[in-house]
Amino acid sequence: MHGGFLPKSSTLRLYTSRKEGGRGLLSVRATVRDERAKVHEYIKEKARTDDVLSECLRQWQTEEEWLETPSWEDKPLHGMYHRQISEVAYVKKSYQWLEKARLKDSTEALIMAAQEQALNTRAIEAKIYHTRQDPRCRLCKEAPETVQHITAGCKMLAGKANMERHNQVAGIVYRNICAEYGLEAPSSKWEAPPKVAENGRAKILWDFQIQTDKMVMANQPDIVVVDKQQKKAVVVDIAIPSDGNIRKKELEKLEKYQGLKEELEKAWKVKASVVPVVIGALGAVTPKLEEWLQQIPGTSDIKSAVLGTAKILRRTLKLPGLW
Ligand SMILES: [Zn+2]
Numbered sequence: 001m002h003g004g005f006l007p008k009s010s011t012l013r014l015y016t017s018r019k020e021g022g023r024g025l026l027s028v029r030a031t032v033r034d035e036r037a038k039v040h041e042y043i044k045e046k047a048r049t050d051d052v053l054s055e056c057l058r059q060w061q062t063e064e065e066w067l068e069t070p071s072w073e074d075k076p077l078h079g080m081y082h083r084q085i086s087e088v089a090y091v092k093k094s095y096q097w098l099e100k101a102r103l104k105d106s107t108e109a110l111i112m113a114a115q116e117q118a119l120n121t122r123a124i125e126a127k128i129y130h131t132r133q134d135p136r137c138r139l140c141k142e143a144p145e146t147v148q149h150i151t152a153g154c155k156m157l158a159g160k161a162n163m164e165r166h167n168q169v170a171g172i173v174y175r176n177i178c179a180e181y182g183l184e185a186p187s188s189k190w191e192a193p194p195k196v197a198e199n200g201r202a203k204i205l206w207d208f209q210i211q212t213d214k215m216v217m218a219n220q221p222d223i224v225v226v227d228k229q230q231k232k233a234v235v236v237d238i239a240i241p242s243d244g245n246i247r248k249k250e251l252e253k254l255e256k257y258q259g260l261k262e263e264l265e266k267a268w269k270v271k272a273s274v275v276p277v278v279i280g281a282l283g284a285v286t287p288k289l290e291e292w293l294q295q296i297p298g299t300s301d302i303k304s305a306v307l308g309t310a311k312i313l314r315r316t317l318k319l320p321g322l323w
Pocket residue numbers: 137138139140141142143149153154155156
């Protein structure tokens with residue numbers, strides 16, 4: 001009724017704890033199992049001194065063991081995302097948005113359905129449900145229309161839609177830095193930050209093209225923070241790739257800005273570092289992200305990119321009102 005669950009989404013995942021990437025509902029089955037285990041413990045304890053309970057225990061042990069509950073991670077479609085990110089991501093933190101982002105039920109349900117391939121993309125309709133001939137993307141007509149393609153691969157969305165999501169995440173990082181140094185940040189989240197903000201303690205550049213003596217591969221990172229007292233500069237660049245690519249992207253960003261880092265150290269006489277902030281479109285993060293974020297003044301944590309992704313999915317797939 002309120003869009004809190006999509007029809008093809010995983011019901012097993014409803015009863016998985018939120019820490020492990022589920023919705024955290026309590027199931028009758030699990031409750032019965034827990035209670036049963038407790039009673040079993042009690043009887044085992046008392047059986048030593050009680051004949052009736054001792055007989056009870058003997059009979060119980062011959063009963064068959066409780067059937068293993070299947071898990072959503074093992075399901076071919078529903079668990080595919082989880083298995084994929086297990087190889088590249090820090091799984092514990094990759095589901096953190098479930099606990100921290102405080103999304104609406106329907107948004108949370110949409111992101112989970114996207115992870116579970118439970119959305120009717122054209123590729124899924126063609127390959128899994130055999131209801132459609134053409135599996136190609138409705139926007140670019142070049143690649144199969146998968147969740148991964150829509151959320152991080154389609155060139156037709158690469159401009160405006162993905163930029164909006166990128167700037168939303170970058171804006172949060174920017175605001176945190178401003179707060180740390182007592183600089184004023186734009187009051188509306190839709191307003192772009194100024195190219196340069198400066199006071200006695202720090203200078204912050206936003207999407208600023210930096211002139212260097214030597215040509216460097218990239219000279220326009222998302223954010224540069226110069227701490228004037230500590231004589232330190234931090235080059236921050238943000239990316240929201242598809243979740244399977246987060247590690248590759250992180251390395252790519254690090255390498256891309258090494259030249260700029262060296263030039264800044266020479267020209268500005270500071271100690272500079274490059275900090276990549278890479279978050280998967282569906283929330284996956286690398287094991288190193290926490291460490292990176294700690295190098296950015298004022299930033300220890302970050303809301304995920306999933307809100308922007310939900311918007312892209314809604315628009316592209318033209319989902320009915322609830323989602
Ligand atoms: Zn496309």
